[in-house]
Each structure stands twice: as C-alpha cells, then as structure tokens.
Amino acid sequence: MFSRTCLAFANETPSDQANLDRVCCWISFGGNVGDVKATFDAALALLSLHCHIQLGQRSGLYTTAPMGSSAGRPFINSVCELTTKLSPLRLLNVLQCVENQLGRVRDIRWGPRTLDLDILTYGQYVHDEPDLIVPHPALTYRRFVLDPLAEVATDWRHPVSEMSARQLVARLEPRPLRVALPEISPSQLDKLSGQLRTRFPEVKLVHADVEQSDVLRVRTSSPATEGERAVIDLRRSPGDLLEQLTSTLTAALDAPQRLSDW
Template identity: 40%
Template sequence: MGTALIALGGNVGDPAVTMQQALSWLDHHPRLQVVAVSRVFSTVPVGTYAGGGFVNAAARLATDLPPLDVLDLLQEAEQRAGRERTLHWGPRTLDLDLIGYDDLVLSHPRLQIPHPACWYRRFVLDPLAEVASDWQHPVLQLSVAELLDRLRPRPLPITLDLPGILQQELQSALSTAFPGQLKICEPGEQSALSLTTKASACVRAIPVDPASSAAALVELVRAALDEPRPLP
C-alpha cells in the first residue's frame, strides 16, 4: 500500500463538518483507508477574493490506487460537498489537495506531486506535521518538520529577485502588510524562501510571473507568515 498525504480546507458553511464527512466517504472506498487525521486549524484567508477565515486539516491515507485515481476521488468528494470553481483562490465549501504520494515526483497536466506550493504554506504544513512530520519532500530533501521550522523565525528572512519596478512595489507592499515580520535579504544571504522570475531558480524559490501584481505576491508571502491555531 502506498501513502498519500492530503490537505483539506474550506471557509463556506461548516467546513470542519464538511471535511469530516469527506474523510468518512473516502474511508469507505475499498482501496483507500484514512489512517490519521490532524486537528482542525484556523488560518488566514489567502487571496484577494478568498473571503473569510479558513479552517484547514491534513490526513494520511493508505491506498493502492495510482495518484490520478486518488485525485479523481478527491475531486468527486469536493463535488459532493458542493464545491464550485468560479474564482481562483475564492471561497469554497471544501478544498482537497494531494500533497504527496510516498517519494513520488510526478509532473502531469492534471497533477504535480509533490504539490508545488506545499513547502511554504503554513496552512498546509502545520496540519501535515501532525500526521506526517517525518515525510521527506522528495525534491527539497527536507522533512515536513524541517520545512515548518524554516518558516518559524521572526522576522522571516526572504529574498526578492524581481524586475526593478516590481521589486520596489513589492518591498513597499510587504512593509505595509507585515510590519516587522520580514527581513529582506541581500543576494547570497541565506533565507527561508525567495521569489524570483528566473527560470533557472533553485528549487526552494517561488516562481513568479513577471506580469504579477505586488498585491498578488503579498498573498504568497501571507501563506508563509500565517500562524495557524488549532480549534478547540
């Protein structure tokens, strides 16, 4: 049996109940078993149109299904929960992401494993650490616990390697949005993450479209700075 790691989230209706119902439905599949589930965490919304606060969790599954079949099941569970895909980073009843599958590295038009943004998103890492802290990111060669520890320091050291005007706009926007929470590193300094438009960037960088707005990039950093809180 393989091990699949999934992230769960939502901010419409009663997401905690919706997530539990989805996990129960998945657990009844003859070729999939829910092995461990994290606590439910309160997290900040990420994205201009995300809506109100989110709740997030993670689960470890045992399955002999191939990754794309697991993805199909996750999307079916989302549909059963009334998920509507109208806005990118919009409000949602249920969001299920396949974060990792054993030590597999997969690039497919429908699915990338490991999830390309899992390594810097606190709303993924904090719950995931409760069910798979030792799982090692097969590209970064760091465990979930190690990835999480990299994001804990305050101010958080980050590197910006962007075209001139975008760099200036983002530095100003970050200072306004997160006063005292970030240290902008000089080139060559060690940092927890970097944002860059360079295609040859290291694997620990967030790739940025040169046409991105500073406001959109602020939301990427927000995901790294959040400090999720377990719900009672």
C-alpha cells in the same frame, strides 16, 4: 453518498493499476463555508467507500487566515494520511469528485469554498505536469498545511528537499523573513518592497545574488533547479506579482491556531 456515476468511477479498477503497490499520501482538507467539520467528516466517509483507499492518521483542526482578496472568512484546515493503489491523477479525480459531491463550486479561483482537497505528497513521487504537481508546489511555505502535518507526520520528509515539516516551519519563523526573487530586476524588487512594506513589515525582499541558506527563493516563471530548497513557486498563482506575493506571504506568516481534535 456518492452519486451512482461518481461511486462507479471511484471504484473502477483500470488494468494499468491493478498490480500497483499501495502508496502513502498526505491530503489537505480546507473549507470556510457552512459546517466545515461536518463537511470534512462527510468527505472521510465518502473516501472510505473507495476500494483502493485506506484512511490513516489525521491532524487536529486549525483555523487559518484566508489567502487572497476573494477568499472570504477564515478557513478551517487539517491533513489526513491515506494509502492507495490509485495513480496520482486518478486519486486527484476521486478527490475532485468528493469535492463536487459535497457542494464545491469553482466560480472564483481561491474564493470561499465548502471543501478543498489537495494532494500534498504521493509517496516519494515527483511529478510536474499541467494537470498535477506533486509534491504540492505550495507545501514548503503554507503554514496552514505545514503546522497540521508537523503535528502528526513526525517521520515525514519532503521528497525533494528531504526536510521535515517542522524544519520547513522553522525556515518561516526568522524575522525579518528574507525572500529573494531571482527572476525580477532590482528596480522592480525595490518597487515591490515599497508596496509590501506596510502590510508585511517583518518581510525583507532581497536581490537574487543573495545565497544565504535562510533566504526563501521565489520562482515566478521557471521551475526550481534541482536541490533548490524550500522554494516558493508562484507559476500557478492567480493575479499579478503583487497579488501573488501578498497571498503567499499571508500563508507563510500566519501561524494557524489549533481548534480541536478531529
């Protein structure tokens, strides 16, 4: 159960949201410590207690490669639909409260974890602030959320690109996977290509002036321009550029394996 403080906060109804319409959201679940399925079930039970959250359909459970050198063993991932009258930031606070209640420890960024709950989308809302980016900035290239989403959210479209989950997955499937980095110099691009070639032979880094529609464009410091499709946003990723790209390409190239229904 929630602690008294957490449960009281979760069911708080601020006056500024009392008249909000319900919004359909997609939330990702991930974990690789302990009995992950039992933790997911406990998280759903806690979320169902909230008076402004209604749970919807959810995908099966998928096993996925760990992302980052400190992530530990493979993860289990899934996605769940919910509707809520909470604002995006208040929903985020509730999700973090559930994580904490179920043993989440934030001592290593992208480290092993009992439970990771992320807001993937909040209706058609687009928000880019230090505390929260919606849609999730990694949604366009992380197979461990796109594949579960494609399983159940057949009518879903990305709020910015208007692409379906299956279309976003399809962009990651051509080989070689062509990735453009418009914010680095050609010499730095050549160096990165050499560093990544052994681990990711199916990836080809290309120069920024390449405009083909099948090229995934990477942003390292500036936000995507309006209408830029399936951009890879590294602005909040930990580590140097080589570590960021290694983690990103792992998530983009790994094809999750479906374990079971949830």
